[in-house]
Amino acid sequence: MKLRDLLGNYEFKLLKGNIDVGISGIENDSRKVQKGDIFVAEKGYTADGHEFINSAIDKGAVAVVLEREMEIAQDIVVVKVEDSIDALAWLSNSFFGNPWDSLDTIGITGTNGKTSTSYFIKKIFEEEGKKTGIIGTMGAIIGDEEISIDNTTPNSLTIQNILKQMVTGKLDTVIMEVSSHALELKRVNYMFFDVGLFTNLTKDHLDYHKTMDSYFQSKVKLFSKTRKYNIINIDDQYGKKLANLIGDEIPLLTYGIKNKSDVYASDIKLTLNKVGFKLYTPKGNIPVTLNIPGEFSVYNALAAATCAIAYDIDLDTIKRGLESIEGIKGRFEVVPTNTDYTVIIDFAHTADGLEKVLTVIDEFAKGRKIVVFGAGGNRDRSKRPEMGETVGNHADISIVTSDNPRFEEPENIINDILIGMMRTKGEYVKIVDRKKAIEYALDIAKPQDIILLAGKGHELYTIVKGETVPFDERQIVLEHLKKKI
Secondary structure, X not given: OEHXXXXXXXXXXXXXXXXXXXXXXXXXXXXXXXXXXXXXOOEOOOOEHHHHHHHHHHOOOOEEEEOOOOOOOOOOEEEEOOOHHHHHHHHHHHHHOOHHHHOEEEEEEOOOOHHHXXXXXXXXXXXXXXXXXXXXXXXXXXXXXXXXXXXXXXXXXXXXXXXXXXXXXXOOEEEEEOOHHHHHOOOOOOOOEEEEEEOOOOOOOHHHHOOHHHHHHHHHHHHHOEEEEEEEEOOOHHHHHHHHHHOOOOOEEEEEOOOOOOEEEEEEEEOOOOEXXXXXXOOEEEEEEEOOOOHHHHHHHHHHHHHHHHOOOOHHHHHHHHHOOOOEOOEOEEOOOOOOOEEEEEOOOOHHHHHHHHHXXXXXXXOOEEEEEOOOOOOOOOHHHHHHHHHHHHOOEEEEOOOOOEOOOHHHHHHHHHHHHOOOXXXXXXXXXXXXXHHHHXXXXXXXXXXXXXXXXXXXXXXXXXXXXXXXXXXXXXXXXXXXO
């Protein structure tokens, strides 16, 4: 493909060379550049791609896209743009042929529930006979293939590459978790979604967005990119605000439990292992029993059912899809310990997420509630005391520990959490080493206790001083229990 064709009518300034040069690939990581590639130099948080231009050229790049004029001695095409990240999105779309336009694209945004909702939708659509892929927190799924990705929503180059693979694999639909960072950092620029779905908004990522209003406005951007339907949780205060903000140019479907909505649930019956409810839709109503407990699971199921209604899927298919899910890794996942107490792993890593999970446990706990949790490093500090206070108000014993400290000192993160914990009357202990914290919880557990390991969920690693270290909580639990036999 010629660079001229890739650039199309994108605004640029040619500093050097001829844009009729042939391009065999695009890369924004100089380490991955191959002969014939165009290298896009992005200025990121930890590194500036402009510093690696010479390395990219040495590896065979035939063209470079940059933001600032630089003296480049090599015989190579140099194109200057206003914004390299935006240019990467344009070039990626062009290179892979706008693959999203050949798929039904469903974008899900919100603080909590995105992953579970995407898996619920996938199951319903598969019951309908659709071949459906996912891009999200737990990676990408293309048919039977699972691909690991670095972010909930990866960069535009990765997104378009994955979407192209889905088109090649003859998939019908893609369900994509669209994070606030992705929307702000232009990772989904120059693509559109058939459906935009909003789950909820609670305090998170304020290290980046600074204010809740800024966080909300980043989410709003998804709904300027939809073509067929917008779907909104009308019980959420920000959902109501969003519904009033986006207007009616695109048809709107709402869901909820407490407020009048197009799709809603009633007669909710909770147990520790399941939740049953009656699903009401414009197509009629039907009883549903989910194998994942909690009111939050009802909301996720309602979101998925509403999406199915947008695609004119019948109620029996919706019911079969929702009820076929036995569980989602790291989402209220019960570890098979064969003990007289229960161990649950959940991804809850915000005060709101913890509140939702602990409320379910409160309902059915016969013994003590023991919670092992921490907070991520180099992330929003303001949420840490709130997490501590939330857990302290619910747990009988809180074990405050480490959780992906990244480049921060774990002790400092824990001390932030304890500010909130000490506002409560809850008993707590500080154990910095997360493995030891989990083992301590297992050692003190009594019959009918419930141990919640919160924060890691599906993750099989921890990040310390920039190093990703294997860390599987399920394995840690089972190996420690073997030692106790």
